[in-house]
Amino acid sequence: MSDTSTWHIYLLRCANGDLYTGISTDVARRLQQHTHNRGAKRLRGKGPLTLEYSRAVGNRAQAQRVEYRVKRLTRVQKEALIAGRRALPADD
Numbered sequence: 001m002s003d004t005s006t007w008h009i010y011l012l013r014c015a016n017g018d019l020y021t022g023i024s025t026d027v028a029r030r031l032q033q034h035t036h037n038r039g040a041k042r043l044r045g046k047g048p049l050t051l052e053y054s055r056a057v058g059n060r061a062q063a064q065r066v067e068y069r070v071k072r073l074t075r076v077q078k079e080a081l082i083a084g085r086r087a088l089p090a091d092d
Contacts, residue, residue: 007063009070011053011082014046019078021070023063027054053082066090 005025012020012034020043024030031051033039043049057063069089073081080086 005060006056007058007060008054009057009063009066009088010051011070011078012043013050013052014043015048016046018046019052019075020049021067021078023057023060023067027051055088057088 007023007025008027009021009023010027010030012022012031014020020034020040022030022040030039031049034043034049035047037044057066066089070078070081073089077086081088
């Protein structure tokens with residue numbers, strides 16, 4: 001992976017309804033890793049997982065800043081983001 005890779009932010013929904021936020025250059029690969037318990041420990045045993053939201057956000061540094069902002073949103077705000085009623089927090 002080079003510094004010129006496009007990074008994406010994504011939100012996954014766990015079987016219990018919880019939302020997980022992450023970043024990756026390949027969301028499909030990352031979802032596969034999470035599904036096979038090779039991703040975040042927080043998601044182990046929480047499947048099935050559903051990809052609810054994914055957007056390109058730029059380079060890794062930008063993605064990390066946007067991820068931080070999304071993780072600070074309330075559940076209601078994240079649901080609005082997923083539904084398209086809220087804009088993705090800007091990378092200032």
